[in-house]
Amino acid sequence: MIAFAVCSVLCLLGLSLAAIGMRDIRAASAIVYGASGVLCAGLVVVGLRVLATQADAESMRVPVGLPWLGAHLQIDALAAVFLVLLGTGGAAASLYAIGYGRHEHAPLRVLPFYPGFLGAMTLVVLAADAFTFLLSWEVMSLLSWAMVLTHHREEETRSAAYLYLVMASLGTMMLLLAFGLMAGAAGGYEFAAMREAERSPGVAALVLGLMMVGAGSKAGLVPLHVWLPVAHPAAPSHVSALMSGVMTKVAVYGFVRVAFDLLDPVVWWMSVPVIVAGAGTAVMGILFANVDADAKRILAYSTIENIGVIFAALGLALAFRANGMDVLAALALTAGLIHAMNHMLFKSLLFMVAGAVLTATGRQDLDALGGLIHRMPKTALLALVGVTAIAALPPLNGFVSEWLLFQAVLQSPNLTQPGLQFLVPAAGGLLALAAALAAACFVRFFGVIFLGRPRTNMARDAAETDRWSLAAMAGLALLCVLAGVVPGLLIDLIAPAIDLVLGARMPAQADNAWFTLVPVAEVQSSYSGFLVMVFVAISGGAAAAAVYRFSSRRTRRAPAWDCGFPDADPITQYGAGSFAQPIRRVMAPMIAARETVIMPPPGDMGPARHSVVTEDLAWTRLYLPLSALVGLAATRLNALQFLTIRRYLALVFASLILLLTGLTIWN
Amino acid sequence: MELIGNLVLQGVQMLVVLALAPGLTGLIVKVKARLMRRRGPSILQPYRDLARLMRKDVVLADNASWLFRAAPYMIFSATWVAAALVPTFAIGLQFSWTADLIALVALLGSARFFLALASLDVGTSFGGLGASREMMIGAIAEPAMLLAVFTVALIAGSTQLSNVVAFMSSGEMGIRVSMGMALIALIIVAIAENARIPVDNPATHLELTMVHEAMVLEYSGRHLAMIELAAALKLLLYVALIGCLAAPWGIAPADAGPAGFVTGFLFFLAKLAAGGTLLAIFETSVAKMRVFRIPDFLGVGLMLGLLGTLLLFVSRSL
Structure with a gap:
């Protein structure tokens, strides 16, 4: 298995080099993206096989790199989970790019970096020594930086890329220090040696803090998030999908690998900053998403929110583990990893939607769009699945991970430390607030882009996107539904990884009737996404049938009513700014939102001006x-x-x- | 055989909530009218209104999309499924374990999500106004409700409503501060979510602070009927939920037999009548708030929910 994975990585890196030399750009694009997609699908198969067979860790030492160390590579269950995640995201993005990449003005600014980026991310997951890990991490950062610079003629892109480079260097430096501390004076840079090494709680806390900065800056933890909402949207959409959907998860992998696998001892108070940062990030991220007016930036801010949710789950798992409650730690860690998986699915999907809208209209600011459900019906339907999933609504997948996390929060009175007992319910409240704000954010996202009347000619004349893109989006939407309806399969699938790092796992879900989830015991809680879907479908269908039978059935078309005063100008609709107004006002102190109204002097016929500034x-x-x-x-x-x-x-x-x-x- | 009996019972529960929902709305209108020394329409008026709407044509706006036409059914079915999960006359029904309290909150969230989307579909200013305000209210009401749910779940040791109600009606419950806080939080959320005074005024039509009515302005005929029915179901759901948590008396266990179920049903009717009357009295005695005072009102609910949860973390017996 490991040989196959390493071969895939080499092929991906080789593809990068080959892409430089290709002359026919159209063919090159198809070849590079097609081959990347196939290789990523191969990685998914590798990951699934390792998980399904519950195989032991397989390792390999390649004699490259530092002469006395070599490069250690390993696939264990945890790496396999992230291989599946990475492969799925990579395959979908590649499939999408076969169609989307055709619209790129300068494909050679993306093509040579794209497969290498995928390969480097895979290598981060496979690495089993600090040197290989850091090297691949750095390659991953640099190649993604190069792709952020694709549209380098725009001033904003250049400053975003510069900021990204600075933050990435900071992150790598912190990781370097963290691994240095873990290796200790003896210099055991292999992960196996780090696992065995003894260290004091103080050193462990320092390592965890450095990891939070190192991995957190890549993942987008507040306040290290500033680069993310400018850099992710600047890249072409399929790369944005990879950066938001997959690269942030590689950062999560780094944190999980160190905090749960390599680092020992972890004392309860070390979980406090993780939970605080996670819950705070979740709320701040989604607040900014609620007031921003750029489609891709909204998605990037929402990534920050989801990373916060994942880190809150990881922090909770650390707290449970420090208290010796391994089964509950397994519940929280499962919630975190499932949310990572879910977020990859729906965030990739939504970035692809934003890309499709961008190619169809040339615009990504919400106030230039509108009414696209009529012009791009298929994209709109798939986008609807995406927003329903990301808003954590049943029966889709976003709700499952949210629900598992709430179940973990409800188990936290078992924690003995008063500090945690106050913190966890407050964090639970913040996560609930973030989930509700996410729903508001994505009503706005979908509503302003796809519903209503077109606000510009570009939106009015848009056409449906190409088949490759539609296929990729449909695949991801299908996975969103499946992961929501039969989540037990996913939980059982990643159970070996949880078992590997915690020595405990959640109860097996496969035997429950009707794909019901039972995280702890049936008397405590259960949820069946499948039955909820069936019930909603049956009752909706029955209602529709009954109405069809008993009602008048007649339908007339007429101009909109709007209380008798419809205005033909589409600018009178609610737009991005006006829809955000209530939440912006209520939450004004947190996002430093200020409104200024400049009235013309009396007698002057000039217009009044209203402007809003929000500040990070x-x-x-x-x-x-x-x-x-x-x-x-x-x-x-x-x-x-x-x-x-x-x-x-x-x-x-x-x-x-x-x-x-x-x-x-x-x- | 037992399975069929259980399925029938589950079906009865679904039909009961559906049949009683417009009646509850009618009762509230009636009581409010009596309190104002008017005679008021009959309690049956909402049923007649629904029948009338069903007979009428649907007038669709020119640019309404499929989402606008599908949304009433989605909203209705999500609300109906949620309402069917709340114990009314019996607990432990066949599918009571399908979704717990958290999922119930999320199902109501789905209904709100699609209603807000539908109101944006035609592209009128009123629709956007209602949707943006509804999502703002929801953004505070939903966490408040979840925190109240956390409190209840921590007291009962379960998020399954059937188990919660079984615990509440057992002797172990006693009087708890945290439960009181959770109930007040739930009532505040219920008032906001059902667009009642002081948050919204269900009787007005053309007023700038309206939320729910602004969202459904473009709907007509059978679509409007479905949305009105869903709104009535949601009101019944909250009254039933608060009823079964605050007054868990008379609810029959799953194996109670017909006599138990009939008693449970009579108790349920009494609770609905009491809840509806109290809501009507409350609505007549307070004035409507400005929109930007609503967050303060809901914030009280949020804080009470959080306090209730925190109290339970400090001591399980509070």
């Missing part, structure tokens, strides 16, 4: 002062560039002395 407090209060500080330091240190050779030598000598003194004191 993390950006204005943290990053801007920090960057000003860095700028100041750079200006001051500029003098160091113009020293004489004697002074440079003196500086080198002084730092050497300083380091040696430090080392002596340390020992």
Whole structure:
């Protein structure tokens, strides 16, 4: 199995190199995306086989990299879960790109990087030593950075890419330090050695904190999220889908691998920052999604929300594990991993929808769209599945993971520490708030783009997207429905991974009647997405049949009523800004929203002006002062560039002395 | 044989909620009219209204899409399934384990989601107005309800409504502060979600603070009938839910036999009548709020729900 996976990775990397040399761009696009799709599907098969057969970990040592270390690769159940996730997302994005990539102006700015990006992400998941992990992580960051720069002529894209590069370097540096601490003075860079190593709780906490910054900056934890809503939307849509749907999950994988597998001991208070960051991220992310007016940026902010939900689940799992409640930890970790899987499905789907709308109309700002359900009926239907899933509505998959997480929250009175006992219910309330705000956000997303009347000519003249894109979106929508209706299969599938890192798993779900989920015991809670779907379908069908039988059945078309005062101008509809107004006002302090109304002086016939500013407090209060500080330091240190050779030598000598003194004191 | 009996019982429950829902709305209108010293329409008036709407033509806006036509059925079925999950006259019915309280909240969320989408479909300013306000109200009411659900679930040790009600009616319950907080939170949510005064006024039609009526403005004929029926079902659901949590008396266990079920049904009727009357009295005695005062009102519910949950985390017996 591992040989096959490594071969796939090599093929993906090779494909990257081959793409540089291809002359016929149309054929190159089809070949690169087609081959990437097939290879990703292969990765899914590998992952599924490892999980289904509950095979033991398979490892391999490739003699490349550091001479004394080599590259260690391994597939265990945890890696397999993420291989399935990555492969599914990659295959869908590739299939979509066969159609979507044709609209790209400069395909060679994407093609050489795309398969390599997929390969690097796979390698992160397969890595079993710190060096391979960090190297593949860095390659993943750089290749995705290159694809963010695809539309490099736009000023915004360039600044987004620069910000991404800075944040990615920060993240990798933190990961480097975390792995360095775990390896210890002896330098055991293999994961196997790190698992065995002994360390004090203080060091473990430091490692966890560094991992939160390192993996969290890639995943988009607040306040490390600032790059995400500008960089993810800047890339072409299939790459946005991969970055939001898959790359953030690779970051989650890194965190899970370290926090649950490699790191020991984890004490209860270490879970507190994870839960706080998770719940806070969830609410802040979705609040910004609720007030933004750009389709792809809304999706990126919603990614931040979902990452928050996942991290809250992981934090809860850490808290349970530190208290020795392994079965409950398994419940929380399962909720987190299932949510990661679900988020990959519906977020990829929605980014593809945004891409389809972008190619059809050339616009991605909500206020230029509208009424697309008439022009793009198939895309609209698939988008409807996506928004229903992401808004956590039954019977689709988003609700399942949300429900499991709430069940885990309800088990938390078992935790003994008062700190956690206050924190967890508050976090539960925040997660509930985030879920409700997500519903509001995606009513707005779908409603303004697809419903109502077209707001511009571009929206009025849009045409349905191509078949490849539709096929990819339909596949993901189908998976969303399946994962919602028969979630027990998915839970049983990832159970070996949970077992691997926690030594416990949730009760097997396969034997429950009607695909019911029973997370702890039937007297406590149960939910059957399948039956809910059947009941809703039957009662809706019965109602429709009865109405059809007994009602007048006649339907007339007429102009809209609108209380007698319809206005022909589509600008009078509710748009992105007006729909956001109630929530923006209620939540104004959190997003620093300010409204200003400028009235013309009396007697002046000029229009009044209304403007709204929202502000990301993390950006204005943290990053801007920090960057000003860095700028100041750079200006001051500029003098160091113009020293004489004697002074440079003196500086080198002084730092050497300083380091040696430090080392002596340390020992 | 037993399965068939259980299925019949489940079917009866679904029909009972459907048949009684318009009656509850009629009762509230009647009581409100009497409190204002008017005679008021008959309690049966909502049934007549529904029949009248069914007979009328549907007038669809020119640019209404399939979503606009499908939404009334989706809203109705989601609400109906949710209402059928609340114990009315008996607990432990065949499919009571299908979905728990959290899923019930989410089902109502689905109904709200599709109603908001449908109101955006025609592209009128009133529809958008109603939808945006409804989603704002929902964004606060839903977490408040979930926190109240958490409180109830922590007290009873289960999120399954049947088990919760069984626990409530057993002797172990006693009087608890947290339960009181959860109930007040639930009542606040119920008032907001059912578009009652002081959050919304079901009697008005052309008023800028309207929420629900603005959303359904473009609907007519059978579509409007389905939406009105769904709204009535939702009101009944909340009254039944608060009834079975606050006053879990008389609810028959699944194996009670016909006499038990009839008693349970009579108790249920009494609870509905009491709930409807109290709601009517409350509605006549308060004034409607400004829209941006609603978050404060709902915030009280949110805080009570959170306090109730926190109290239970501190001590299971509070």
